[in-house]
Amino acid sequence: MDDRVMLVTGGSRGIGAATALMGARAGYRVVVNYAANEAAAARVVSAIEAGGGAAIALRGDVGSEAEILALFEASDRFGRLSVLVNNAGVVDRPGKLVDFSTERLERMWRINVTGSFLCAREAVKRLSTARGGRGGTIVNVSSVAAKLGAPAQYVDYAASKGAIDTLTVGLAKEVMDEGIRVCAVRPGVIDTDIHASGGQPTRAFDMAPSLPMKRPGTAEEVAAAILWLASDAASYSAGAILDVSGGRSIWP
Numbered sequence: 683m684d685d686r687v688m689l690v691t692g693g694s695r696g697i698g699a700a701t702a703l704m705g706a707r708a709g710y711r712v713v714v715n716y717a718a719n720e721a722a723a724a725r726v727v728s729a730i731e732a733g734g735g736a737a738i739a740l741r742g743d744v745g746s747e748a749e750i751l752a753l754f755e756a757s758d759r760f761g762r763l764s765v766l767v768n769n770a771g772v773v774d775r776p777g778k779l780v781d782f783s784t785e786r787l788e789r790m791w792r793i794n795v796t797g798s799f800l801c802a803r804e805a806v807k808r809l810s811t812a813r814g815g816r817g818g819t820i821v822n823v824s825s826v827a828a829k830l831g832a833p834a835q836y837v838d839y840a841a842s843k844g845a846i847d848t849l850t851v852g853l854a855k856e857v858m859d860e861g862i863r864v865c866a867v868r869p870g871v872i873d874t875d876i877h878a879s880g881g882q883p884t885r886a887f888d889m890a891p892s893l894p895m896k897r898p899g900t901a902e903e904v905a906a907a908i909l910w911l912a913s914d915a916a917s918y919s920a921g922a923i924l925d926v927s928g929g930r931s932i933w934p
């Protein structure tokens with residue numbers, strides 16, 4: 683597997699970083715994409731190299747088509763793509779739809795939706811057996827917010843993840859006979875920096891008493907599901923969206 687590249691968007695922190703580290707342990711050469719936090723990306727690469735793996739940190743904002751194109755071209759120079767983990771995503775400050783600005787909505791769609799679509803497009807171009815590729819896997823990172831709606835928090839974020847669910851199902855069918863499996867995970871409340879970036883640094887633990895398992899999940903618990911969906915062990919799963927939410931999405 684040492685010639686196979688796993689490209690993780692947003693691989694510098696949180697779920698993406700855990701996926702990058704686990705991917706390297708599974709034998710992938712890992713592209714650790716990041717937006718701004720070069721030091722965090724470098725730490726992930728160093729940890730992979732210390733464990734005997736191969737990784738490269740590549741900056742690139744998935745909210746920019748030009749930067750996505752440059753990211754995939756640089757990734758091609760590192761090795762042949764086998765797995766895309768479409769993980770980069772953002773939240774915003776908690777609020778109600780009645781107060782949302784066009785700027786807020788457009789940022790959300792641009793990064794979470796258009797970014798994921800364009801990364802998937804670039805992956806399909808490289809993986810499709812109809813285009814000379816040797817197949818592979820795309821694992822999208824959705825959220826249980828897609829089911830729950832995140833009222834009075836970020837309905838826009840939840841809707842962006844609803845789009846990811848639909849992308850997963852539609853693209854899975856579209857490229858199934860081109861050697862590409864498309865799946866997704868729907869994490870619940872996971873202990874990462876994303877809550878602080880939305881102005882709620884203690885959110886994951888504040889919510890713990892109301893969560894079915896009375897605790898948030900870890901990035902590693904989500905990464906394990908992503909790695910399984912990416913692997914040949916999941917060879918009969920396509921268009922599958924796996925809840926990794928500690929039972930949250932089935933709780934009343």
Ligand code: NAP
Binds near residue numbers: 693718719720722
């Ligand atoms: P996080 O801890 O905030 O990390 C975000 C990662 O994405 C960082 O590596 C960041 O790079 C990168 N990133 C942000 N904007 C980017 C952009 N425009 N272009 C490229 N990279 C970008 O987030 P997380 O909690 O791990 O979330 C990862 C994914 O899981 C997201 O799609 C999120 O919606 C989803 N999710 C998270 C939770 C949760 O509770 N944590 C629940 C459900 C779903 P820098 O380090 O350079 O900033």
